[in-house]
Amino acid sequence: MTSIDTLPGWFSDDELGWVRERLPILYVNAVPVRVDNTGAVTRVGLLLQAAPDQTISRAVVSGRVLYHERIRDALLRHLEKDLGPMALPSIPATPQPFTVAEYFPTPGATPYHDPRQHAVALAYVVPVTGDCRPRQDALDLVWFTPEEAAGPEVQQEMAAGQGVLVRQALAHTGRLP
Amino acid sequence: MTSIDTLPGWFSDDELGWVRERLPILYVNAVPVRVDNTGAVTRVGLLLQAAPDQTISRAVVSGRVLYHERIRDALLRHLEKDLGPMALPSIPATPQPFTVAEYFPTPGATPYHDPRQHAVALAYVVPVTGDCRPRQDALDLVWFTPEEAAGPEVQQEMAAGQGVLVRQALAHTGRLP
Amino acid sequence: MTSIDTLPGWFSDDELGWVRERLPILYVNAVPVRVDNTGAVTRVGLLLQAAPDQTISRAVVSGRVLYHERIRDALLRHLEKDLGPMALPSIPATPQPFTVAEYFPTPGATPYHDPRQHAVALAYVVPVTGDCRPRQDALDLVWFTPEEAAGPEVQQEMAAGQGVLVRQALAHTGRLP
Amino acid sequence: MTSIDTLPGWFSDDELGWVRERLPILYVNAVPVRVDNTGAVTRVGLLLQAAPDQTISRAVVSGRVLYHERIRDALLRHLEKDLGPMALPSIPATPQPFTVAEYFPTPGATPYHDPRQHAVALAYVVPVTGDCRPRQDALDLVWFTPEEAAGPEVQQEMAAGQGVLVRQALAHTGRLP
Numbered sequence: 001m002t003s004i005d006t007l008p009g010w011f012s013d014d015e016l017g018w019v020r021e022r023l024p025i026l027y028v029n030a031v032p033v034r035v036d037n038t039g040a041v042t043r044v045g046l047l048l049q050a051a052p053d054q055t056i057s058r059a060v061v062s063g064r065v066l067y068h069e070r071i072r073d074a075l076l077r078h079l080e081k082d083l084g085p086m087a088l089p090s091i092p093a094t095p096q097p098f099t100v101a102e103y104f105p106t107p108g109a110t111p112y113h114d115p116r117q118h119a120v121a122l123a124y125v126v127p128v129t130g131d132c133r134p135r136q137d138a139l140d141l142v143w144f145t146p147e148e149a150a151g152p153e154v155q156q157e158m159a160a161g162q163g164v165l166v167r168q169a170l171a172h173t174g175r176l177p
Numbered sequence: 178m179t180s181i182d183t184l185p186g187w188f189s190d191d192e193l194g195w196v197r198e199r200l201p202i203l204y205v206n207a208v209p210v211r212v213d214n215t216g217a218v219t220r221v222g223l224l225l226q227a228a229p230d231q232t233i234s235r236a237v238v239s240g241r242v243l244y245h246e247r248i249r250d251a252l253l254r255h256l257e258k259d260l261g262p263m264a265l266p267s268i269p270a271t272p273q274p275f276t277v278a279e280y281f282p283t284p285g286a287t288p289y290h291d292p293r294q295h296a297v298a299l300a301y302v303v304p305v306t307g308d309c310r311p312r313q314d315a316l317d318l319v320w321f322t323p324e325e326a327a328g329p330e331v332q333q334e335m336a337a338g339q340g341v342l343v344r345q346a347l348a349h350t351g352r353l354p
Numbered sequence: 355m356t357s358i359d360t361l362p363g364w365f366s367d368d369e370l371g372w373v374r375e376r377l378p379i380l381y382v383n384a385v386p387v388r389v390d391n392t393g394a395v396t397r398v399g400l401l402l403q404a405a406p407d408q409t410i411s412r413a414v415v416s417g418r419v420l421y422h423e424r425i426r427d428a429l430l431r432h433l434e435k436d437l438g439p440m441a442l443p444s445i446p447a448t449p450q451p452f453t454v455a456e457y458f459p460t461p462g463a464t465p466y467h468d469p470r471q472h473a474v475a476l477a478y479v480v481p482v483t484g485d486c487r488p489r490q491d492a493l494d495l496v497w498f499t500p501e502e503a504a505g506p507e508v509q510q511e512m513a514a515g516q517g518v519l520v521r522q523a524l525a526h527t528g529r530l531p
Numbered sequence: 532m533t534s535i536d537t538l539p540g541w542f543s544d545d546e547l548g549w550v551r552e553r554l555p556i557l558y559v560n561a562v563p564v565r566v567d568n569t570g571a572v573t574r575v576g577l578l579l580q581a582a583p584d585q586t587i588s589r590a591v592v593s594g595r596v597l598y599h600e601r602i603r604d605a606l607l608r609h610l611e612k613d614l615g616p617m618a619l620p621s622i623p624a625t626p627q628p629f630t631v632a633e634y635f636p637t638p639g640a641t642p643y644h645d646p647r648q649h650a651v652a653l654a655y656v657v658p659v660t661g662d663c664r665p666r667q668d669a670l671d672l673v674w675f676t677p678e679e680a681a682g683p684e685v686q687q688e689m690a691a692g693q694g695v696l697v698r699q700a701l702a703h704t705g706r707l708p
Contacts, residue, residue, distance in 0.1 A: 011553070019554065022542070024596050026555045026651055038249040039268030065555050067649055070633055070641065072215040090267055091216030093302050093350045095633075098271070099528060100626040100653060102601055110601065111528070118598055120557055122631060122653075125270050164530060171525030173270045174453060174465070176518060188376065196377065199365070201419050203378045203474055242378050245472055247456060247464065272456075276705060277449040277476060279424060287424065288705070295421055297380055299454060299476075341707060348702030351630060351642070353695060392603040393622030426569040444621055445570030447656050447704045448629065479624050527624045 020117040027121035028074050030061040031169040035127045041173045043143040057159040088130030097122040098172040112161035125169050146175040197294040204298035205251050207238040208346040212304045218350045220320040234336040265307030274299040275349040289338035302346050323352040374471040381475035382428050384415040385523040389481045395527045397497040411513040442484030451476040452526040466515035479523050500529040551648040558652035559605050561592040562700040566658045572704045574674040588690040619661030628653040629703040643692035656700050677706040
C-alpha cells in the first residue's frame with residue numbers, strides 16, 4: 001500500500017521489521033466518494049501520494065488498525081489524517097466490508113501487493129460531504145467520475161492493486177462502467 | 178406490512194386486487210437509525226401506525242417500488258413520506274440490501290407475513306441526521322436504543338415479522354444485544 | 355434480459371402486456387461458477403441464447419419469481435431449467451444478493467436494459483459442481499476464465515447490461531481482472 | 532476466543548506474549564451449517580471445547596491467519612482441523628464476511644471478548660456436506676436447529692460473545708428466530 005503509516009512509538013524499526021515478517025498486519029482501506037441525495041456515487045476521491053522512492057501514485061485512504069482500536073475508529077482516524085478534519089466522512093453503520101484486500105509481499109499471489117509486509121485490509125466505501133484538505137504526505141486529492149476512476153489513465157496511476165480495489169468499489173455501488 | 182401504500186391511480190381497486198393475487202409485489206423496507214460520528218448505531222426509529230382495522234403497531238418505513246422507479250428513488254420517496262422532508266436520510270451508496278424480506282400471504286411460510294399480498298422487500302439500514310416529523314398515517318416516530326428495539330416489549334408491538342427484520346438490521350450493524 | 359421466461363398460464367398475452375406496463379417485475383439472476391476447494395472462482399458459466407429476433411447472445415441464468423414462490427426456490431427452478439437436473443447448484447445460504455440489477459425499458463436509465471418491461475433482478479453467484487446440460491432455449495453453456503468473461507470479446511456478446519453484471523460478480527468474488 | 536490455536540514454532544511464548552500486547556491479531560471465524568437443496572440453513576454446528584482452565588463451552592470454528600496465508604486457505608485449514616478431513620466445507624466464493632467480530636481484551640468494549648489479546652475475526656457461514664469428526668481439542672460437534680442455537684440454553688454455553696456471533700449468522704441467513 002502506498003499510504004505511509006507511521007507505526008506507534010512502542011515499535012522500534014527493528015521490532016516493526018520483525019513483526020512484518022511474521023504476522024499479517026490488519027489495515028483498513030476507505031474509498032472516499034461523493035454521493036447525490038439518492039445515495040448514488042457521483043465522484044471517487046483519490047489521493048496523490050509520493051512513495052519513499054519518490055514515485056508518484058494515486059491511492060485510496062489506507063492505514064493500520066492499532067492495538068485496542070475499533071475498526072470504525074481506525075477508519076475515522078485515517079480519513080481525518082488524509083482528508084483533513086472538515087471532511088465529514090459517513091463511516092458505514094455496518095462492519096461488513098465490501099471486500100477484503102489481501103496485500104501479499106509476493107507479487108501475483110493476489111491482485112494486491114505490498115513489498116513491505118502481508119497486510120489484510122477491510123475495505124469500505126465512505127461518503128464524505130465536507131471540505132477535504134489532504135494532509136501529511138498526501139500531495140493532493142482529486143475527485144474523479146466513475147468512468148474516469150475506472151479508465152486506463154487513472155488505473156495505471158494506481159499501485160499495489162488499488163486500481164482493482166477502486167473498480168470493486170464501483171461494482172459494489174452499481175457504478176462500474 | 179403495516180405501511181399503507183396507496184397504489185397509483187392507474188390501478189382501480191379491482192385491478193389492484195387482481196395483480197396482488199398473481200404477482201410478487203416489489204417493496205423497499207428502510208430501518209431508520211441514528212449513528213454517532215464513527216457510524217455506530219445509537220438509536221433505531223420505529224413508526225407508530227394504525228392499521229385499517231384500527232390495531233396499533235410499530236413498523237419500519239415501507240412502501241412499493243413503482244413502475245420505472247429506481248430502488249434508491251423509492252427509498253427516498255418513502256422515507257420522505259413517512260419521516261417528513263427534513264429527515265435528511267443517507268440512502269446507502271450500494272444497492273446491496275442487508276436482507277430480502279419475503280412477506281407471504283400464508284403465515285409461517287417465511288418469518289414475514291402480509292395477508293393482502295406476496296410482497297418482496299429489499300431491506301436497508303438508513304442513517305437519518307435531520308428532524309423527523311411523521312406524516313400521513315404514521316401517528317408517531319419513536320427512537321429506541323438497540324436493546325429496547327430488540328427487547329420483548331417493542332418486539333411484540335411489531336407486526337408482519339418486522340420484529341425479526343429490526344433484529345436482522347441490528348445484527349448487520351453489529352448491535353444485536 | 356435475454357432469458358425467455360414463460361409466464362404461468364393464468365396470464366394471457368394481453369394480461370401479461372398490461373402488467374408489464376404498470377409494475378416492476380421481480381426476477382432472479384444467477385451467475386454460475388466453478389470454484390476450487392478453497393472457494394475461489396475458476397470459471398464463469400454463460401449461456402448461449404437465441405432471442406426471439408434470432409440474435410445470439412451470452413447470458414446468465416435469469417427468470418421471474420412467481421407468486422407465492424420463495425427467492426431460493428425461484429433460483430433453484432431457473433438453474434435447473436437452464437443447466438439441467440444434474441448441475442447440483444449450491445444456492446447461497448444468505449438471501450443477501452451481491453447486487454440488485456434494475457433493468458429499465460428506457461436504455462441508459464441504469465446499466466441494465468429490457469425493452470419489454472421494468473425488471474428488478476436479485477443477483478447471486480452460484481457455484482455448481484455437477485454436470486451442466488443446457489435445456490430449453492439455451493443453445494450451449496460455455497465456461498470462461500474470469501479474464502475471458504471480463505474481456506472485450508465475451509463482454510460484447512452479452513446484451514441487456516449483463517456484461518456489467520458478470521464483472522460485478524467477479525468483483526464481488528475478488529476475481530475482477 | 533475459546534478455540535485454542537497453536538501459533539507456529541517461530542514464535543516463542545515470550546514473543547507471542549509480546550506481539551499480543553501490541554497488535555490486533557487477524558482471525559477467521561466459521562459458522563458451520565447444514566443446508567437443504569435450496570440453500571436454507573437447517574442446522575448450525577457448534578464445537579464443544581475445553582478451555583485451558585477446564586471450563587467447557589460451545590464455540591464456532593476459529594483460528595489465526597498465518598503470515599503469507601490467504602483468508603480462504605486459513606478458513607479451509609481451521610475447518611479441517613476442527614471438523615476433520617471429510618467435512619467437505621464449501622468455502623464462500625466471496626471474501627466479503629457477513630460480519631467482523633472484534634474481540635477485545637477489555638470486556639464490554641465490543642460484544643466480543645478475548646482476555647489474551649485483541650483479535651479481529653472475519654466471520655463466514657460455511658455449509659458443510661460431509662462427515663464431521665471433531666479433532667484436536669474439540670470434544671464434540673453438535674448440530675442444533677436455528678431455534679436451539681439462538682435459544683437461551685445454547686447461548687449461555689457460548690463464551691467470548693460467540694452467542695451473538697451465531698445469532699448474527701442466523702440473521703444473515705434469514706433464520707433468526
